[in-house]
Amino acid sequence: MSITDRTEGAQTETLWFEIELEHAPEKVWRTLVERELLDQWLLPVFGLRL
């Protein structure tokens, strides 16, 4: 796994991080869209709409 900060040096309101994970995209996708999984690694999720 590697984390790369891609935030632009210029003024911006956005922080960009690229994270490379050695797992199947389908599995990683589940951690992004399934509320129960998001709760486990990011934050409690309420009303998530993707």
Add this chain to the structure above:
Amino acid sequence: MHGETSEPVRARLRYCHIHKYLLIYCMPPAAPTQENRIFRALADPTRRAIFESLTEGEAMVKDLTARFDISQPAVSQHLAALREAGLVEGRRDGRRVFYRVEPGGMKPLVDWIAHYQAFWTDRVGRLQELLDRMDS
């Protein structure tokens, strides 16, 4: 926890896209007042240039006016904003006032950045652990 506030960190997952990389866009919570002052002060390129110039050593308004292509009142106005943000301080010597960088002025900004570095390192570590557990 963040700075002086006891409120939990609030982050909103705006959208995600995955191809080879995982991209996360997250809006940070509103910064406390002192951080707002620092961000506002340093958002101006001229003020950043004045601040950077003062890191080389203290200077009077007339010195800064000579270095930058702006009027003396404009320099004074920029210095006032930097002082309000706690980034510079004035030292009076008779009728002259020398401005210099306040050493601790950047600490709230450094703390703010450190907070987010720690936040994402921790969260991505959790994600890695979760993915590993999903394998077993």
